[in-house]
Amino acid sequence: MIRNLQHCHRIVVKIGTSSLIHHNGKVNLQTIDRLAYTLAAMNNQGFEVVLVSSGAIGVGLDKLHLPKRPAEIAAQQAIAAVGQGELLRLYIQRFSDYDTQVGQMLLTHDTFDYPVSRQHVLDTLETLLDHDIIPIINENDTVAVDEMDHRTTFGDNDQLSALVAARIDADLLVVLSDIDGLYDADPHKHAGAKKLDAITHLSQDILSAAGGTGTRFGTGGMVTKLKAAETMMLAGRQMVLCSGADPRVILKIVAGEAVGTWFGRPKTAAQ
Numbered sequence: 001m002i003r004n005l006q007h008c009h010r011i012v013v014k015i016g017t018s019s020l021i022h023h024n025g026k027v028n029l030q031t032i033d034r035l036a037y038t039l040a041a042m043n044n045q046g047f048e049v050v051l052v053s054s055g056a057i058g059v060g061l062d063k064l065h066l067p068k069r070p071a072e073i074a075a076q077q078a079i080a081a082v083g084q085g086e087l088l089r090l091y092i093q094r095f096s097d098y099d100t101q102v103g104q105m106l107l108t109h110d111t112f113d114y115p116v117s118r119q120h121v122l123d124t125l126e127t128l129l130d131h132d133i134i135p136i137i138n139e140n141d142t143v144a145v146d147e148m149d150h151r152t153t154f155g156d157n158d159q160l161s162a163l164v165a166a167r168i169d170a171d172l173l174v175v176l177s178d179i180d181g182l183y184d185a186d187p188h189k190h191a192g193a194k195k196l197d198a199i200t201h202l203s204q205d206i207l208s209a210a211g212g213t214g215t216r217f218g219t220g221g222m223v224t225k226l227k228a229a230e231t232m233m234l235a236g237r238q239m240v241l242c243s244g245a246d247p248r249v250i251l252k253i254v255a256g257e258a259v260g261t262w263f264g265r266p267k268t269a270a271q
């Protein structure tokens with residue numbers, strides 16, 4: 001057992017669109033309920049919790065009764081503008097059931113590139129956590145563009161969650177995905193792929209096993225999850241990648257159960 005999760009106190013949880021939206025395009029209310037229950041329960045137990053949630057576009061598509069994501073960027077941004085409000089309404093409603101306050105933070109890459117805005121974001125995060133309020137972060141999709149002279153986009157929330165987690169010295173990043181861990185090949189393409197329990201070094205073999213997205217809703221695939229893992233490992237922190245089908249799994253992870261794939265440095269004898 002090389003996981004070192006007993007002393008985790010500050011935890012960032014990232015949930016992807018494919019865990020929040022059913023295959024038929026409807027919002028997965030059970031997942032949102034269970035996520036709110038889990039994070040509120042952890043907050044009451046004294047953990048400091050930050051949620052990074054995708055889903056603005058997925059929820060917006062459902063709300064506007066659109067069958068699929070349009071190709072045009074401005075149209076996607078308009079859908080995200082509708083969906084983000086609805087996503088937060090759903091979270092606020094569920095978290096209120098557990099008497100837990102949340103605060104929305106929409107970020108772009110520029111926020112972290114500039115020391116002043118970076119410090120403001122970090123101060124806001126610390127203040128929310130000091131007051132037992134759970135920050136709910138997403139990329140600011142209506143601002144995020146990626147042009148030669150104006151780089152604001154993270155491209156995906158996997159990397160945003162790792163950047164936030166590293167900046168606030170989180171002990172652990174939990175990435176909830178549509179897959180239950182990292183495999184030695186994309187299991188949606190290779191029937192015999194094997195799940196990996198623990199990664200202590202991102203070897204070339206592992207990096208080349210990572211492929212693209214598994215569903216029509218996901219954006220980053222395994223490549224961006226491994227980049228997130230690399231950020232956490234370089235910061236001397238841990239990450240667990242696991243299925244978001246039932247977010248109550250996070251309670252098992254912090255209890256030390258071997259769920260999903262763990263990324264980090266092995267425990268030393270002194271720990």
Ligand SMILES: Nc1ncnc2c1ncn2[C@@H]1O[C@H](COP(=O)(O)OP(=O)(O)O)[C@@H](O)[C@H]1O
Nearest residue numbers: 016018177178183186211213214218220221222
């Ligand atoms: N080596 C791998 N191990 C596990 N999944 C992989 C691997 N390579 C590619 N994938 C794909 O990555 C998908 C998860 O990424 P993504 O679709 O972006 O999910 P999410 O919306 O949860 O972020 C999986 O469903 C899987 O098809």
Ligand SMILES: N[C@@H](CCC(=O)OP(=O)(O)O)C(=O)O
Nearest residue numbers: 017054055056057156157219
């Ligand atoms: N900011 C976008 C999600 C971007 C993203 O990273 O999505 P995902 O791969 O589902 O985590 C949204 O809220 O729709």
